Every structure is written in structure tokens, then in C-alpha cells.
Amino acid sequence: MAAEISPQTRQLADHVSAALQTPLPANVVRKTKHHIIDTIAAMVSGAQLPPGRRGLAYVAQSHDGQATLIGGLRSSPVEAALANGISAHADETDDSHPRSISHPGCAVVPAALAVGEVAKRSGEEVLRAVATGYDVGTRVVLSLGTPVLNTESSGRSTHAYCSLFGAAGAAAVLYGLDEQQVRHTLSYAAQSASGVTSWVRDPNHVEKAFVFAGMPSSNGVRAAAMVASGCDGVPDVFSGVPNFLDALSTEVRRDELSDGLGERYEILHTNIKKFAVGSPAQAAVQAVLELVEEQPIDPTDVAQIRIVLPHDLARVVDERAMPDINCQYLVAGTLVDRGFTFAMAHDDDRMNDPTILALRECNELIPDPQRAGVRTADVTVTLRDGTSRQRFVGAVRGTVDDPMSDDEINAKAVDLMEPVLGRSTTETLLARLWSIEECADITDVTTPLLGAVLTEAGT
Known part of the structure; x- marks a missing residue:
């Protein structure tokens, strides 16, 4: 049969x-x-x-x-x-x-x-x-x-x-x-x-x-x-x-x-x-890139960087050993370079550059308990004079929503x-x-x- x-x-x-x-x-x-x-x-x-x-x-x-x-x-x-x-x-x-x-x-x-x-x-x-x-x-x-x-x-x-x-x-x-x-x-x-x-x-x-x-x-x-x-x-x-x-x-x-x-x-x-980085870090890189393209930020003026990512994937890119999946490093490198390149995202030695280290140390990655299953980021850069710059990215460039x-x-x-x-x-x-x-x-x-x-x- x-x-x-x-x-x-x-x-x-x-x-x-x-x-x-x-x-x-x-x-x-x-x-x-x-x-x-x-x-x-x-x-x-x-x-x-x-x-x-x-x-x-x-x-x-x-x-x-x-x-x-x-x-x-x-x-x-x-x-x-x-x-x-x-x-x-x-x-x-x-x-x-x-x-x-x-x-x-x-x-x-x-x-x-x-x-x-x-x-x-x-x-x-x-x-x-x-x-x-x-x-x-x-x-x-x-x-x-x-x-x-x-x-x-x-x-x-x-x-x-x-x-x-x-x-x-x-x-x-x-x-x-x-x-x-x-x-x-x-x-x-x-x-x-x-x-x-x-x-x-x-x-x-x-x-x-x-x-x-x-x-x-x-x-x-x-x-x-x-x-x-x-x-x-x-x-x-x-x-x-x-x-x-x-x-x-x-x-x-x-x-x-x-x-x-x-x-x-x-x-x-x-x-x-x-951006050639871990998916959960995409939106954070885009957010800081938009900030520095809008107006350059002097790294020595930065007092704090606050990054809020969806809670389910924040740990995937939280201070990882590899530069391309370390959200704090990627945000710092993009801010300093005022741009993103594959070379920066894969530079192991640069993770310990004094300027980068200073920015990583004042960098706080916060899991958002209200968000999961999405690639979003809310980045706030606070300067030493008390002013702050903020950018929320809800649709990362390259996604279906923003091709x-x-x-x-x-x-x-x-x-x-x-x-x-x-x-x-x-x-x-x-x-x-x-x-x-x-x-x-x-x-x-x-x-x-x-x-x-x-x-x-x-x-």
C-alpha cells in the first residue's frame, strides 16, 4: 500500500x-x-x-x-x-x-x-x-x-x-x-x-x-x-x-x-x-552613531553612558571578552571614532586603550524588564557639565522595518x-x-x- x-x-x-x-x-x-x-x-x-x-x-x-x-x-x-x-x-x-x-x-x-x-x-x-x-x-x-x-x-x-x-x-x-x-x-x-x-x-x-x-x-x-x-x-x-x-x-x-x-x-x-556586531548590540551602536553624527561628543567630557537593552538578550553582549559582542566597548569605540568600522569592532588590543577603558568604566548596561524579543536600545550620554544627549532606536537599520x-x-x-x-x-x-x-x-x-x-x- x-x-x-x-x-x-x-x-x-x-x-x-x-x-x-x-x-x-x-x-x-x-x-x-x-x-x-x-x-x-x-x-x-x-x-x-x-x-x-x-x-x-x-x-x-x-x-x-x-x-x-x-x-x-x-x-x-x-x-x-x-x-x-x-x-x-x-x-x-x-x-x-x-x-x-x-x-x-x-x-x-x-x-x-x-x-x-x-x-x-x-x-x-x-x-x-x-x-x-x-x-x-x-x-x-x-x-x-x-x-x-x-x-x-x-x-x-x-x-x-x-x-x-x-x-x-x-x-x-x-x-x-x-x-x-x-x-x-x-x-x-x-x-x-x-x-x-x-x-x-x-x-x-x-x-x-x-x-x-x-x-x-x-x-x-x-x-x-x-x-x-x-x-x-x-x-x-x-x-x-x-x-x-x-x-x-x-x-x-x-x-x-x-x-x-x-x-x-x-x-x-x-x-x-x-553593523558587524552581535545582534543585541546593533541598536546601541546605531543610537550612539546617530548621536555623534548629529553632533560630535568629546570623550573626555563624558561622565556616564547609560544603555538600556531588552532584558532577554542584554546578557549576551554585556562586557563579553570578544570586542564584536561587547556592547560597552562597541559604544565607546563608535563614540571615539565618530563612526563604525569592521576593524574597530574586531580590535582586541583596542579594548584596553586608556580612552576606551575610561568610557567603558562609566558605561552602565541595564536590562529592560518590559522588553523582550526585539532589537531596541535607549542610549543616554551624560556630560560632565550635567547636560545629556539621548537616542532611542526602535528599528535597527537593515531590518525589515528599516531596510x-x-x-x-x-x-x-x-x-x-x-x-x-x-x-x-x-x-x-x-x-x-x-x-x-x-x-x-x-x-x-x-x-x-x-x-x-x-x-x-x-x-
Whole structure:
């Protein structure tokens, strides 16, 4: 007797299997370009940082294949997705999807690039696969019920689950799998689903990058590659007894698997960071940046800096050891420089500069018990003469509520990539990415990444 397939699973699999032949609306194409550019920039800059270097070192033990590794190597698509995924989340600069509490791009884009290369796909096909990956990963997480992230308790990590199914969806598109094969891919992905919130205790961001991006991206590619090679599996891992959703949740919302497919593109509801810092610090950096752009503040005149953040995530950026997730340091550095740069946000030595230390010592970070689940900040700078300057940021630049322009996306990418690739290669790469739908072969985009030089400064 033929296995019963739920309508939700069949609709999801149909959507994935038809993606190569389904044009995207113009606004989705533009937004997908933004996320591909933003994620590749994160990969390039992240390859210089300890997590990215360690991921590359692991994969380089057996480098041989068709998929590009940043730094001049090639590997299998499974291992390329692992290493490039870790690089994409080595820092705090990749995108995020609020409703599913996830970071889709750092896993979906590396998976799509790796499989796109070995499958000889065009830029337009990769665009469609990436948009599909965002649709799949976020919907699987939402089908488990309302996502919750409580960094003070133990639980499964929505970030890893979204990344896994997103990568599997994108890879399935580019392998050209049919509806049945997509369902089998999703089943293999379900069997490799893992990730728990213990990543919050990772002191050096290496394991966190593995959990959020490297592991799920690699597992998603592997799931699709196994089915593409001839493996079959469970016809519907999301329904029947037993199934994936019931195993993990008592609040299953199965309809979320297919809700709005082809009409609601989740990439349009995904945020891009303007500033390469931990998400909870975004609004605080923007607030002080707006203050100093409006009127410079002399650091020696500052008596106190008061930062109020939502209570659920304030501890994530409270005087952390890493500069890019230390809110007090980021606010001080932005105030002194009267601007924000990737270099400032990653300067370990500067955290102990006397001027910065003086500002950190008069800096107070206060959790707001009335706010949670949002990225807001209220920053007040009090001067020694008793006057004060205050700024509240309720919608961070780059979020869906306040999106970045093409020029801002490009400027951020240049800031992240030019120190690694050089001006000429960066300009060439960005020109190709902005017209990615015209690339007959995605290797036109990935080849410049082979020129990334891993500097000793990144160790």
C-alpha cells in the first residue's frame, strides 16, 4: 500500500522541486541578491577569524574536489559547506530571521554555492535555490510551534534547525531533485537534525559557528547529495507515526510547512545587519552613531553612558571578552571614532586603550524588564557639565522595518572584503554578484574567492 503523504509535505516538496523553473518576483530577486552579497562578505571576512581558520584547517586535511574553499583550495560540496558555513558565522555579521529565531544565510548560501559549482548551475538558478532555502528552513522551524530562545535555560537551537532544512532545500533545488526525492532529502535532513543552546557558553565563537552554520549546511548538502546518488528514505518525515515534528514538539503547527508558499517569501522578512556586531548590540551602536553624527561628543567630557537593552538578550553582549559582542566597548569605540568600522569592532588590543577603558568604566548596561524579543536600545550620554544627549532606536537599520539600500549593502561588503581580496578583486566580485542572474556558470562568482589570502592577523 502506498504511503500517505500529508498535503503540507507534498506542497513543500512540490515547491522545492519546481523552483528551478519558477521565476522569482523582481523584489525577491533584489532582496536575494542582498543576502547572497551579504553572506559572501561574511564568509570572506570570517575566513580571517579564528572560527573560519579552524574550519578551513579541518577541511584542508583532505582537500580535493570541485567546490571552492576560501583561501585557494577546493573540496567536496559537503566539506565546502562546512568550512564556508563556519566562516559565514565566524563573526556576528550575517543575516537573521526574527520569526523563526534563526540565521538562514550563513548555511543556505554556502550550501547553494557548493552544490551550484558541482552541478554546473547558473547564477539565476542559484538565486532561486537560495530564496527556496529560506522558505524551507524557516517554515520547518515554525511548524514546531512558536520558537523560543532563552539563553538562561537548556533547549534545542532553532538556529541549527532552520539552517539544516534551509541548506537541504537549496541543495535539493540545485541537484534537480523531483518531488519524491525532495521528500526523501527532508527525511535524511531530519535524521541529522541537532543543536542545543549550550552554544551560548562557547567562549571563542568556534562551536557557535559550527552549530549555526557549518554543521547544518554540511548536513543539508549531504542529505540532498545522498538522495541525488540514489538513496531513498521515509516518504513523509513530518507526518505519520512516528514523525519528526511530534518527536520534538507538543505544539506542532503542521500547516506552517506550506503556509504562503509562492506568495510569502521569507527572504523578504529576513534582516541584514548594517553593523558587524552581535545582534543585541546593533541598536546601541546605531543610537550612539546617530548621536555623534548629529553632533560630535568629546570623550573626555563624558561622565556616564547609560544603555538600556531588552532584558532577554542584554546578557549576551554585556562586557563579553570578544570586542564584536561587547556592547560597552562597541559604544565607546563608535563614540571615539565618530563612526563604525569592521576593524574597530574586531580590535582586541583596542579594548584596553586608556580612552576606551575610561568610557567603558562609566558605561552602565541595564536590562529592560518590559522588553523582550526585539532589537531596541535607549542610549543616554551624560556630560560632565550635567547636560545629556539621548537616542532611542526602535528599528535597527537593515531590518525589515528599516531596510538598507543597494549602496549600503555594497558599502558593507566592501568594508568586509576589500582588506582580504583587495580592491580590484572585490570590485570584480561585487559587479558579478549584482548581476548574478546573468552568470551562465556560478563559478564566475566563486572563482575570485580562491584569491582570498588568509593573513596571520586572523589567527
